[in-house]
Amino acid sequence: MSRSFDAVVIGGGANGLVAATALGKSGLRVLLLEAAEALGGQSRLVEFAPGFRAAPLATDPGWLPPAVARATEIDSPARLSVEAPVTIAAAGEHLTLWRDTARAADAIRPLSHADAKRWPSFIARLRKLAGFLETLYRVPPPDVNAPAGELLSFIGLARRFRGLGREDMLEFLRTLPMSVWELLDDFFESGLLKAAVAPGGMVGVRQGPRSGGTGFALLHGLVGAEAGVARGRAPWRDGPEAFTRAAHEAALRAGVTVRTGAQVARIEVRDESVAGVVISTGETISTSRVLSTADAARTFLGWVDPVWLDPEFLHAVRNIRYRDSTAWVLYALAGLPEIPGLTPEALRGVITLTPSLKALEQAADCAKYGSMSERPHVEVTLPSLHFPGLAPEGKHVLVARVQHAPYRLGNGTAWDAAGRETLERAVTDAIAAVIPGFVGRVLHRTLLVPPDIEARFGLTAGAASHGEVALDQILFMRPVAGWARYATPIAGLYLGGAGAHPGPGVLGGPGWLAAQRLLGNRPVRAGESS
Amino acid sequence: MLKTSPFHSRTAPLVRAQTWRRWAGYQMASAYDPHPDREYAAIRNAASLIDVSPLYKYRITGRDAARLLDRMVTRDVTKLRVGQVFYTPWCDVAGKVIDDGTISRLDEGTFRLTSADSSLRWLAMNAVGMEVVIEDVSERIGALAIQGPLARAVLAQVSPADLAALKYFRLVQTTVRDIPVTISRTGYTGDLGYEIWVEATEAAALWDTLIEAGTPHGITPAGVWALDLARIEAGLVMLDVDYHSAHRALIEDQKSSPYELNLAWAVSAEKGPFNGRRALAAERARGAAWGFVGLAVEWESLERRFAERHLPPHISNIAWRASVPVYRLGDQVGYATSGCWSPLLKQSLALAHLRAPHFAPGTRVQIEITVEHRRTRADAIVVKLPFFDPERKRS
Known part of the structure; x- marks a missing residue:
């Protein structure tokens, strides 16, 4: 049996559901293919013992950009209120970094008066800088092939939008390449406090707190976090699958055909353009547009005949660092x-x-x-x-x-x-x-x-990040330099998973931006989409 | 330390004037005599032995061997039959030439690629996701060209192969005396000739056999100087001389497409996916910006320029390799990259890149020459390549 769709979205996680919904709402006939029996991608529950379930990859459910929820008419699920986002408990000592800044400072005070005093300014700084990233994460990365001004205007627009002053901007640029170790040393003296905050900079990277760029990783994980929070985004009130349910409903409302248990075997290419998708049963689905939310390695090295891809591009894809550990x-x-x-x-x-x-x-x-x-x-x-x-x-x-x-x-x-x-x-x-x-x-x-x-x-490589969250693998270098704007060397094939900007932890962020690119929509500028 | 060729023990004692040169990391003879005259004459009039072992050689096997080569080069490798050889360039994604060489199909699943520059990394990058084995056999295999009108006569004495039946750009697996060899009817001289591919350990024995059998026919070892004269007459491009690899170019202008190197014939418009396919189709549609052509410099013009300085025209017996401006109606329209005095055609020749539309045969241009420390220009005419194309090359 052969069927035909205007677009096929690969992957039924947050990005796939959002992308499919966006495409469906624009009037395309969309098929979403999910290899697993259930939707949800990384927020899927694993039943690891009879009656016991967990969603290990979704402990932090991530940030849902409000504009994405609005545009796709996904009913944003409510979040729980977590008073104690992070606690360190070790060797008889413990410290809870309460969401309430004053309460956190009170908890820190027995360890260090100075640290307790600095806590509010530290947490405010993290929030400001993560907020700046948040702005950059609402828009496609700058086109490096465009005149040099584009990168500057990208940062400039975002900066104006966030009301970031010159000093804040310098602080932002200084923090990104820093190690969390040095960042924390800048503020605090208590070893326990530092050890409580630092692991946030190790998420999605094979690095320790002394490695450069863990400052950026820390901020990346705080994009969209509540005020006062030093670690992660709060869980959905209605369970790990709350967002999946809401996004699935939105997709169905948008007329998307959803098929689970459909493992992609390959993406058919003719004349450097997408011709269809073949699933593991041998069934071919004709389409001229595929939006893959799988990672770049799986998409290009697994599903596309390499003869259609520039060896330099293949080389770059092979060199993406997954190496999650x-x-x-x-x-x-x-x-x-x-x-x-x-x-x-x-x-x-x-x-x-x-x-x-x-x-x-x-x-x-x-x-x-x-x-x-x-x-x-x-x-x-x-x-x-x-x-x-x-x-x-x-x-x-x-x-x-x-x-x-x-x-x-x-x-x-x-x-x-x-x-x-x-x-x-x-x-x-x-x-x-x-x-x-x-x-x-x-x-x-x-x-x-x-x-x-x-x-x-x-x-x-088991990398939930779809590529390490490192400074050389973000923005216009994600998934690879020169191909960061969702289109790929294959006409009609788009990449819209966490391997594309803005990366992991931004629910539907890459999927939404990739769908806009597929639809040929004008990129949203910073400040327009909030 | 430069490497030495498998034939070095035989060639080295013959290099009487120590005129050595580097070629792809090998110590090779520019000429055996102090000048190439006798060696060149052998190429065109008798038979010459030219050690071309510095060529890079790769043995490619495995299920996807043909697919790998087909996706890499501009010619349609799916049409290459067992026993056939293709000359082909290969390009990057922008359709700019990286290198050129030959592909021999040794048997159903075995190919040999030769190249001027090291190609192992590029082969490996092209082989991602394919089931192939790529072996660098550059040092394991010696290559000896026997070129000239008497080449067949010499080879026929020592090989049982039916050389008369071996067509241009075909190969045969055979022996020379008892030495297993592959003989391909290929070469870099534009003349009747063969290239013999032999295990390095048997190279010296092969050389001795050919010298012994060829001596009555005037066989003469020839060096790179003589080869260079012959290849210019034959209009054959040379990497790093006439064009720069897209992988080594510092700026876009240093890159050339196959269309800009007179290699349109070696680009298949119908074949399946290969590197540069889209860019080359676009270039085909809009027409190449540059042409690679021959320039025949007018003797009277040369004579006049030298006479102005009270000198007879200077003729070098070695080819030049330099970038020389070419003008038309006072404006620079291109540059020549190599040239020589053709002893056979009795004409000063050059290979030149000319901007469209100045490369049509018959176009009158001027080429820069230097006469007694002063730059001046000599009249030349654009001619179609090759300059020299004898019937015997293919017959």
């Missing part, structure tokens, strides 16, 4: 764990267990040489506290996010049973050191190392 351990718990000294409120945010910047950096050292950390950085969340439906009654789910566990271990060895057990034990030990009696409450546990994430979520 994040693993997850999902625990099914018999009861709610307690951390002595912590209020139940604190258990509702991220609890980071690594006591110092040095320990964070040491956890990253091994990854450089292709081995897993002996003492990995572990941070945990308890999603069943917010959503009791994720576990059987009275029971709980604990998600441990673990860095670093490289995709490939040194000497190219695969992850074997012994390696998995070593990592799993290290994670369990780290948690047990903070939560007394933890091991006794574990009913089941599942380790997901990067190859597992790759297989389960269709992510190259």
Whole structure:
């Protein structure tokens, strides 16, 4: 059977649903193909033990640009109010960085008076700089082939829009390439405070806090965050899949045909233009436009016959750094764990267990040489506290996010049973050191190392980021320099996943901008789209 | 340290004037005599032996070998039959030439690519996602050209191959005495001739055999100077002399398309996807901005220019390789990149890039010459390449 559509969107995650909705609303007949049986992409729930579910990649659900929600008529789901977004608990000490700045300062004061005093200005600075990024993330990246003024006007417009002064601008440019270590040293003296904030700069990167550019990664993860928050965006009130449901409904309203369980086998190209999509059953769907929200490696190296692609382009795609080195351990718990000294409120945010910047950096050292950390950085969340439906009654789910566990271990060895057990034990030990009696409450546990994430979520090298969030892989260099504006060397093929600007964590951001490009719409300028 | 060719033990003692040169990292003879006259004469009148081992050579096998080459070069490799050889340029995505060379189909699944510059990285980049094995056999395989009207007669004495039946740009796997070789009817002289591909370990024996069998026919080892004269007469382009690789050019203007190198015949308009396809189709539609043509410099004009300085016309027995301005009606319309005095045609020749529309045959131009430290211009006429194209080359 062969069917024909005006456009085919590959991927049923946030970007795919948003892109398909945008295309459908413009009057195109759109087919959305999702390889998994369920929609949602990275926010998909994994049932890792009977009755226990978690969405490990969506602990931080990300930022939904209001303009994208409005234009696609997605009913923006409500967020929970998390009073304690991040807590550090380590070796008998703990510190909760409350959303309420004054309360956070009060919590910091016993560690350092000076730090408590500086906290409000630090958090305000993060917010201002992340807000500037937020503006840049509403518009396509500048066209580097256009006259040189475009990049400047891109920054200039955004700057005017945000009311950023000269000093703020300098601070922004200074912060991006910084390491979080130096950034935190600039403000604070308490090691515990610094260790509480720093892991935000390690999300989506195979780096420790001493690496340049982790300052940028920290800001990237705070785009769209609530005032006062030092880590992450608040969960949806109605569960990890709330946005998927809303976006799915919007897609259906826009007339999009949605097919799940449809794994793309290849994208057919004729005369350097898209001719169709072939799915793994052999079925061919005719179309002249494909918008892929899979990562660039999967799209170009997996689905397009290389003879249609410039070797230089292929080379650039092959050189995108995926190298995520994040693993997850999902625990099914018999009861709610307690951390002595912590209020139940604190258990509702991220609890980071690594006591110092040095320990964070040491956890990253091994990854450089292709081995897993002996003492990995572990941070945990308890999603069943917010959503009791994720576990059987009275029971709980604990998600441990673990860095670093490289995709490939040194000497190219695969992850074997012994390696998995070593990592799993290290994670369990780290948690047990903070939560007394933890091991006794574990009913089941599942380790997901990067190859597992790759297989389960269709992510190259298990990288949820679709390419490391690094300064040389953002803006007009995302996914590759020269091809950052959603179009690709194949006419009719567009890339609109997290591998394109503005990258991971911006729900529907790349998908929306890619759809605008496909539709030939004038790029939205900063300040026009808010 | 320069490398030495597999024939070095035989060629080195013959380089009487120590006229060595570098060629692709090899120490090679410019000439064996102090000048190329006798060696050139052998190419055109008897038989010459030219060591062309510095060519880069790649053996390409595997399921996608033909696909790899077809996506890389401008000619339609799907039409290359076993035993056939294609000359072809290859381009970047903008349709600018990276290098040129030959592709031989040795058997159904085995190809050999030769190139002037190292091509391993580019091959590997083109092979992404393909099932191929690319082997750099540059050092493992020696290449010896036997070129000249008596080349066939010499080779026929020592090889059982039916050379009379071996057509232009075909090859045969055979032996020379007992040495396994591939003989291709190819060359860089525009004359009747063959190139013999041999395992490096057998190279010296091959040389000895050919010298022994060829001596009664006047076989003469020839160096790069003689080869250069012959290739200019044959109108064959040379990388780094007549054009720059798109991979090495510093600015866009230094790049050339196949259409700008007189290689339109080697670009297939019908074949499947290949690097530069879209750009070349567009260029074909709008017409090339430059032409690569021959210039025949008028003797009377040369004579006059030299006479003004009370000198007889100066004739070099070595080809020149330099960029020389070419004018028409007072304006510069292009530049010549190599040239020579053709001992055979008795004419001063040049290979030149001329801007459209000044490259039509018969166009009268002027080429810059230097007479006794002063720049002046000599009259020349645009001619179609090659300058010299003997019947025997193909017959």
